[in-house]
Amino acid sequence: MKNLLSNPQLVLVSRVFIGLLFIVSSLDKIVDPSAFARAVVNYGLLPSWMPAIIATILPWVELLCGFAVLFGVLLRGSSLLLSTMLALFTLAVISALLRGLDISCGCFTQDPAAGHIGWMKVVQNTTLFVLTLFLYFSDTTKFSIIEYLQKSETA
Secondary structure, three states, X not given: OHHHHOOHHHHHHHHHHHHHHHHHHHHHHHHOHHHHHHHHHHOOOOOOOHHHHHXXXXXXXXXXXXXXXXXXXXXXXXXXXXXXXXXXXXXXXXXXXXXXXXXXXXXXXXXXOOOEOOHHHHHHHHHHHHHHHHHHHOOOOOOOHHHHHHHHHHO
């Protein structure tokens, strides 16, 4: 396992994938926070005052963490934050499924007609959760801005 965590190419591919995924998923939410707030409301888990706050803040956190992971800056903190968000997203989806809700996840588009949640979304989120944990525990800064800055300081 230690070899996987130290494999710079695997860490780079994981960083690029997770970083771009969260950057892309944040954009529609940033552009239309009220539609994202409606998607959050559809889960029926939060008090009425919270979805607007979440819809305003969460997409920017996703965007910033996406860029941080992509460039390898604050990798442990940003991947931990993404792991936490993915765990919460997954629990929300499971809760909605168990309550028989037929709703759009609000992940990449705010179009209510877009793909509805299902157990495949739980599998997808769990896979992403494992990948963000992999990044959290990885111990290489190869191919990151941190590595570039360290090299330029010693030069």
